[in-house]
Amino acid sequence: MKYNIDDILNIFIENINSNKFIRAIFSNPTKENPYKKINLKPVEIKGELFIQIESFKDNKAFHKNYTLDECFDHLKDITESFKQILISATEEEIQVLQNKKGFSLKRKSVIGKKIELSHNKQKNYILQDNTPIPFLIKLGVMSESGKVTKERFNKFRQINRYLEFIEDTLKELQEKNLIQNSMKIVDFGCGKSYLTFALYHYLKNVKNLDIEVIGLDLKEDVITHCNSIAQELEFNNLKFLKGDIKEFHEFDNVDMIFSLHACNNATDYSILKGLELGAKAILAVPCCQSEINQKIDKSSTTEIKGVLSPFGNHGILQERFSSLATDALRALSLELCGFNTKVMEFIDMEHTPKNILIKAIKGNPTEEKLTLKREEYNRYIQFLGVNPLLDNLLKTILKNKQIKKTENKIRLFYFIFLKCIVCLLLIELE
Structure with a gap:
């Protein structure tokens, strides 16, 4: 009807x-x-x-x-x-x-459905308050009874917000068949590792995935402390290493990298390392994006001193613009490398001003789309009038990708050529 x-x-x-x-x-x-x-x-x-x-x-x-x-x-x-x-x-x-x-x-x-009229209903967190979770208790976020402490509630909210992004990223990776039931993950600049422990708990104990997670940081005392907690919690496939992002070679390839508040160009090196290791997902929350701001002051061609002079004439406005311009460049660079990117709010501004998250998932763009993306990228670099470190870092990656693409074309040519030769020989034999 x-x-x-x-x-x-x-x-x-x-x-x-x-x-x-x-x-x-x-x-x-x-x-x-x-x-x-x-x-x-x-x-x-x-x-x-x-x-x-x-x-x-x-x-x-x-x-x-x-x-x-x-x-x-x-x-x-x-x-x-x-x-x-x-x-x-x-x-x-x-x-x-x-x-x-x-x-x-x-x-x-249906039976028993109720109407919820509350305008501000309680947040349904992935990790619930009043439910004892060992790693949160160990890190001092929860009491032994499972109650989140008042002083750490903002950290509790941040952890849950982070896990929401992880949940969405995991779903997208699985839908695109980029992962199955196992993952290798690296957290660059892990610090005290609240989020690293949350990631491991969620993927291992909640989602039942076979995972290996490494947290990397420069502070030896932090690494020692985090390894001790991991052992106490029996997080057997979680380990923490002291080292520089540029020198990381523990994994030959990874499924996901995460970089939280890596200062200035450390985010760029995290992105580069993720690309080198073939990461299928890259999540970055940048911090202290000062490079472009400093280079704008020395540039004679930047439009920040031209068309956008209302920004360039005021130091605080130029600084904030430069931070956004830096993160826009990072998102655009990842798109140029074949990723689908989204830039989102990581947590409310009232809790931290460093609240931009760049999420990149490996895609399969056409050559035409990559060509248009290259033109967009070149226009943007020309507009900024600076030579960012990330641009130099990407040149090697893009050059190697082009070489590999050429090699694959050559292999395909020889394969077709040899196949034709075999066919001709078979015809002659008949």
Whole structure:
């Protein structure tokens, strides 16, 4: 049986007015729709009922609360803009599918579903408070009973935020068949290693993966302390090494590298080492990006002193611009090397100003896309008017990739040539 738009709207109106509406998820947008997904749910603010509309566009989420009348005014446009809708109510779930002929429905009865009207509901962390977790207790984040200490709650939030990125990255790697059930991971500049221990616990004890994890740092006392904790926790495939990123040769290849708050060019060397080791995922949270800022002051061609002189005329603005410009260059450089990149907020600015995370997953771009990316990269370098260290580091990587590509073409040519010779010989023998 086919339904029209008014039938679908009546389902919403009836469930909302009878206080049975829990949520709705709109997905599979039409071609004209700028939003990837939209969620609806009821919220109570200062005793008044609203419908919150959460819209997803360009990897960003936008929230707005509407009165019931305002929401009903928007519902028709939203409903017509998506091919798939899941409506959850206290007594049933309704799957709505839209095609050129109209709408079709599938209804399923449910029992015991409750409406959550809290506007600020408790955060559902990957690692839960009030649940004893040995490594968090050992690191002083939790008490023996599993209660997160007040002084370390920001660290607890940071760890969970980090694991959210790890979870998303793991899912993407598995969906692209870049990994199976084992991983080799390196944490460059691991420091006190809160996140390294969290990573190991999550992948080994929660996700049950076969993993090897190495934390690398320059401070010998920190390395000794972290190895001692790893042994006490019986994290057998986690070890910490003292050494420089540039000299790391413990693994021949890796699946993922992570670099948290590596100062200035240490992030660039982490990226370079990840590329050299064939990393399938690179996660970096840069720190103290001062190189480009210093080089801008000495450049006679930079547009920061030209078109963007309102930035260049003020030291603090130029410094902040340079930090963003540096991270943009890093993301662009990884794209030039065949990665798909995203730049995201790692944790709220109120907890640390160093809150930009660069996430790069190995892709399979076409030659045409790489050519366009090279043109974009060259324009950007010319605009900055500086010669960044990362640009020099990448030249070797890109040169080696080109050599390898040429060698593969030569091998393919000889293979085809030899195959033709064999075919001709077989013909002669016949």
